[in-house]
Amino acid sequence: MDHDLRKKYFEELEKELQELIDPETGWLNWRYAELIPCPLCGEATNCHEKLFIKNGYAFVRCMQCGLIFTNPQVKTDFLKELYGKSRATDIWVEIQESSQEQAWKKDYYLENINLIIKYCPGRVCRLLDIGCSSGYFLQLVENYFNDKIKAVGIELNEKAVSYALSKGLQVRKCLLEDLPKEEKYDIFTLFGLIEHLPSPKPFLEQIKEHANPGAVILVIVPNAYSLYHLFLQQKSVSFDGRNHLLYFSEDTIKKLFRDTGHEVLYFDTILTGLDNIKRTMQWYDPYDVSIKTEKYIPLSMITMLNEDYIYQNNLGLRLRLLARIAG
Numbered sequence: 001m002d003h004d005l006r007k008k009y010f011e012e013l014e015k016e017l018q019e020l021i022d023p024e025t026g027w028l029n030w031r032y033a034e035l036i037p038c039p040l041c042g043e044a045t046n047c048h049e050k051l052f053i054k055n056g057y058a059f060v061r062c063m064q065c066g067l068i069f070t071n072p073q074v075k076t077d078f079l080k081e082l083y084g085k086s087r088a089t090d091i092w093v094e095i096q097e098s099s100q101e102q103a104w105k106k107d108y109y110l111e112n113i114n115l116i117i118k119y120c121p122g123r124v125c126r127l128l129d130i131g132c133s134s135g136y137f138l139q140l141v142e143n144y145f146n147d148k149i150k151a152v153g154i155e156l157n158e159k160a161v162s163y164a165l166s167k168g169l170q171v172r173k174c175l176l177e178d179l180p181k182e183e184k185y186d187i188f189t190l191f192g193l194i195e196h197l198p199s200p201k202p203f204l205e206q207i208k209e210h211a212n213p214g215a216v217i218l219v220i221v222p223n224a225y226s227l228y229h230l231f232l233q234q235k236s237v238s239f240d241g242r243n244h245l246l247y248f249s250e251d252t253i254k255k256l257f258r259d260t261g262h263e264v265l266y267f268d269t270i271l272t273g274l275d276n277i278k279r280t281m282q283w284y285d286p287y288d289v290s291i292k293t294e295k296y297i298p299l300s301m302i303t304m305l306n307e308d309y310i311y312q313n314n315l316g317l318r319l320r321l322l323a324r325i326a327g
């Protein structure tokens with residue numbers, strides 16, 4: 001079941017990605033795309049080094065700040081429309097509802113809530129989960145931390161929102177910019193969101209407008225320099241060109257927060273075990289334990305690359321950053 005759903009997801013995603021390609025040139029169609037300056041430091045295109053082209057989407061690195069991003073990039077207005085009606089995203093939401101997916105995500109989310117609580121004001125906090133999908137994280141907050149945190153979410157995908165509402169969660173189908181100005185929060189969580197944003201800086205400025213004094217923000221994004229990415233490079237499914245627009249390193253994610261005036265309180269990389277790398281590599285069947293790790297990683301490296309080494313060298317699958325929001 002899970003295998004079939006994942007297979008369907010990748011087939012749909014590939015179809016959707018190809019719908020934006022000009023059949024004449026094999027490149028992203030200019031009707032849907034535009035050239036942009038670096039979204040992190042503003043450097044013009046002559047400062048962007050071409051890294052590779054994958055399925056018609058071009059990936060560059062800014063030689064000024066080091067950010068990797070897609071350029072030309074899919075136009076913002078078109079993206080908004082696309083997220084609301086993407087067939088692939090609908091299937092992704094179904095996958096998020098599977099018991100196997102939720103089994104590993106439970107520990108992952110609970111660990112993150114415990115980290116947030118260490119940096120929170122003592123009072124009962126209001127939390128906003130931005131891009132909350134079908135609300136599994138919100139559900140865990142409600143089940144385990146109801147006495148400390150009152151959590152709500154916003155999400156663009158209609159199917160995800162209806163799942164969340166059917167569980168009795170407080171989720172709205174809207175963007176951050178649609179929230180009333182007087183709505184304030186103490187905690188913001190962004191799991192796998194910032195890499196989808198064409199303009200992350202204005203977004204982080206917007207968050208300030210909804211922050212109570214002392215509020216914190218937790219951000220998790222794919223690590224452009226994870227061991228997994230160093231193994232697979234452009235073959236990684238993370239480099240799709242339309243959903244993921246930005247690819248951060250430790251330096252560039254910290255720069256994004258510091259440049260927007262936020263105080264970085266905590267940073268590390270997560271999902272640091274080889275089992276996580278293996279699960280990501282066997283993408284159609286992430287939970288099949290019968291497949292040996294040696295199929296993906298040479299035995300000599302398995303011995304050398306233990307979890308401590310991966311953690312200490314920031315090679316985990318995702319970057320995690322917690323910051324105090326500028327007052």
Ligand SMILES: [Zn+2]
Nearest residue numbers: 038041062065
């Ligand atoms: Zn730059």
